[in-house]
Amino acid sequence: MVYRVITIILLILLAIFFIFPLYWIITGSFKDALTINARTPQWFPLNPILDNYVKLFHQPAFRWLLNTVVMAVGSLILTCFTASLAGYALAKKRFFGKAVLFTIIICAMALPKQVIVIPLLQEMQFLGLRDNLLSVILPTVGWPFGVFLMKQFSETIPTEILEAARIDGAGELRTFFSVVFPMIKPGVGALAIFTFVNSWNDYFLQLIMLTKRESLTLPLGIAKMQGEMSSDFGLIMAGAALAAVPIVVVFIAFQKYFTQGIAMGAVKG
Amino acid sequence: MAQTAVAGTGRKPAPPKMDSHGRSRALARRETVSAYLFLLPSLIFFIGFVVVPMGICFVYSFLDMGINKAATTFVGFANYIEMWNDKTFWQGFWNTVLIVVVSVPAVTAFSLWVGNSIYKMKPIPRSFYRCVFYLPVVTGTVAVTVVWKWMFNPYNGLLNQVTGNIGFDWLGNPHTAIWCIIMILFTTSIGQPIVLYVAALGNVDQSLVEAAEVDGATRRQVFWRIKWPQIMPTTLYILIITTINSFQCFALIQLLTSGGPSGTTSTIMYYIFDMAYKYNRFGYANAMGVILALIIAAFSAVQFKLAKTDNA
Numbered sequence: 001m002v003y004r005v006i007t008i009i010l011l012i013l014l015a016i017f018f019i020f021p022l023y024w025i026i027t028g029s030f031k032d033a034l035t036i037n038a039r040t041p042q043w044f045p046l047n048p049i050l051d052n053y054v055k056l057f058h059q060p061a062f063r064w065l066l067n068t069v070v071m072a073v074g075s076l077i078l079t080c081f082t083a084s085l086a087g088y089a090l091a092k093k094r095f096f097g098k099a100v101l102f103t104i105i106i107c108a109m110a111l112p113k114q115v116i117v118i119p120l121l122q123e124m125q126f127l128g129l130r131d132n133l134l135s136v137i138l139p140t141v142g143w144p145f146g147v148f149l150m151k152q153f154s155e156t157i158p159t160e161i162l163e164a165a166r167i168d169g170a171g172e173l174r175t176f177f178s179v180v181f182p183m184i185k186p187g188v189g190a191l192a193i194f195t196f197v198n199s200w201n202d203y204f205l206q207l208i209m210l211t212k213r214e215s216l217t218l219p220l221g222i223a224k225m226q227g228e229m230s231s232d233f234g235l236i237m238a239g240a241a242l243a244a245v246p247i248v249v250v251f252i253a254f255q256k257y258f259t260q261g262i263a264m265g266a267v268k269g
Numbered sequence: 270m271a272q273t274a275v276a277g278t279g280r281k282p283a284p285p286k287m288d289s290h291g292r293s294r295a296l297a298r299r300e301t302v303s304a305y306l307f308l309l310p311s312l313i314f315f316i317g318f319v320v321v322p323m324g325i326c327f328v329y330s331f332l333d334m335g336i337n338k339a340a341t342t343f344v345g346f347a348n349y350i351e352m353w354n355d356k357t358f359w360q361g362f363w364n365t366v367l368i369v370v371v372s373v374p375a376v377t378a379f380s381l382w383v384g385n386s387i388y389k390m391k392p393i394p395r396s397f398y399r400c401v402f403y404l405p406v407v408t409g410t411v412a413v414t415v416v417w418k419w420m421f422n423p424y425n426g427l428l429n430q431v432t433g434n435i436g437f438d439w440l441g442n443p444h445t446a447i448w449c450i451i452m453i454l455f456t457t458s459i460g461q462p463i464v465l466y467v468a469a470l471g472n473v474d475q476s477l478v479e480a481a482e483v484d485g486a487t488r489r490q491v492f493w494r495i496k497w498p499q500i501m502p503t504t505l506y507i508l509i510i511t512t513i514n515s516f517q518c519f520a521l522i523q524l525l526t527s528g529g530p531s532g533t534t535s536t537i538m539y540y541i542f543d544m545a546y547k548y549n550r551f552g553y554a555n556a557m558g559v560i561l562a563l564i565i566a567a568f569s570a571v572q573f574k575l576a577k578t579d580n581a
Contacts, residue, residue, distance in 0.1 A: 086311035095304035119325035142318030240412035263468035
């Protein structure tokens with residue numbers, strides 16, 4: 001019983017510790033310079049101001065937000081499309097080279113993602129895509145985690161249903177879109193949220209690929225502002241809030257799919 | 270019944286040549302073709318933007334690519350030899366090892382404790398805690414890092430204001446800087462392991478737990494003898510992903526300390542970035558990338574081995 005109480009207290013304290021940075025970002029974004037630079041902390045903004053946000057949008061923050069959304073949504077659509085097709089084939093079709101292909105995918109997933117970013121930069125320069133949002137979308141789509149996740153979900157489709165569809169004369173594509181896809185929809189949902197969040201926060205890839213001020217994403221923009229005006233914490237917090245809040249809302253709204261997706265992706269380890 | 274129908278179609282024209290699944294060759298070929306058509310879009314991206322860069326990384330690691338692209342020459346293992354003698358690389362290497370050796374066990378043990386404490390709760394508090402610990406991940410590394418940088422600020426940072434330590438530079442002190450980074454890395458790393466542990470513990474065979482309790486097993490015995498072996502695959506997976514992530518620690522360092530003070534927080538990943546981005550030495554950067562990949566592969570293999578023998 002004592003053990004139980006101590007656990008609960010510890011958990012609550014830790015929860016506060018984990019929520020606090022987000023709280024501090026949001027409240028900080030409404031504080032004026034005087035409050036921020038004071039020697040004593042103000043736990044809650046007593047005279048909230050919007051100046052930080054006004055200043056933020058004079059940076060091309062709206063442009064950054066737009067870039068980030070285009071990047072994340074683009075990655076999401078392409079990833080879900082390609083991964084659900086491929087995952088289905090890997091789970092339900094018997095074909096030459098399947099075992100080899102699957103092994104390659106697993107091995108690639110165990111590699112450090114960031115290591116290939118430097119050579120990717122050279123590739124993107126060669127393709128003339130540097131500073132283009134495609135340079136961050138294409139590698140995100142190529143990363144094989146999505147295929148793996150969709151394979152896990154596709155395994156749950158009963159083979160009898162696929163055979164029934166075939167006997168009823170449905171072609172391959174017809175079978176996929178009207179039989180398979182509806183059954184793996186929860187998986188696609190999980191993958192969509194996963195890709196959206198990951199792409200939004202993939203700082204290293206964005207940092208390497210995007211350099212021009214107008215092609216930056218929000219995380220990059222915040223980093224840039226921090227480099228240029230490191231003491232204007234109000235402005236930086238406004239940027240951080242703009243980057244964090246939408247994604248936190250998406251996460252809380254689709255929490256169920258998200259956690260299911262994470263758990264599914266690890267079943268085989 | 271479906272099986273006989275499928276096998277039957279191949280029987281008419283020629284003597285049936287069956288594959289191991291009892292299908293005719295023609296049918297097997299058709300299935301292979303359709304499978305590859307389904308895989309095609311994904312494979313284009315995978316090969317184009319994962320396999321090709323891996324190849325580039327490997328090949329370029331044997332080249333000397335200066336700022337002057339025309340002067341690219343094949344230098345054999347020169348980049349690797351330079352790395353061996355490069356003090357800055359070794360400093361980054363040991364910092365990386367420190368981060369991994371501290372954060373991987375800490376993350377695993379802590380997430381196991383949280384997972385074990387919350388998995389039996391009612392759905393709402395369970396989701397609440399799961400969400401809360403996942404929050405730093407979705408908030409994003411950059412947002413989390415800038416707010417910590419503010420909190421660590423010597424003069425108007427919350428930490429010094431609360432502790433009355435005004436003026437102490439946490440991130441500028443060679444003894445504290447790396448621990449600040451490890452702490453923040455910790456908060457951004459435990460979200461996924463907790464979700465995984467909650468799922469894994471929920472799947473533990475409850476009848477075994479009950480049987481042990483009836484037989485008078487203590488809490489501790491139930492945990493180590495019954496739950497622990499069953500969640501071993503999850504632990505292994507968590508160890509490996511946390512290792513991979515800790516080895517790649519970059520954003521925190523670039524935003525908080527830029528590897529300073531005097532290289533005490535530089536990691537391999539940060540050094541690779543510096544080499545490629547600041548000095549344009551792509552050959553050398555790629556050679557370090559190859560080595561980093563090999564180190565991670567070795568670590569994962571060792572963990573895999575250990576966990577396997579542990580279980581058997």
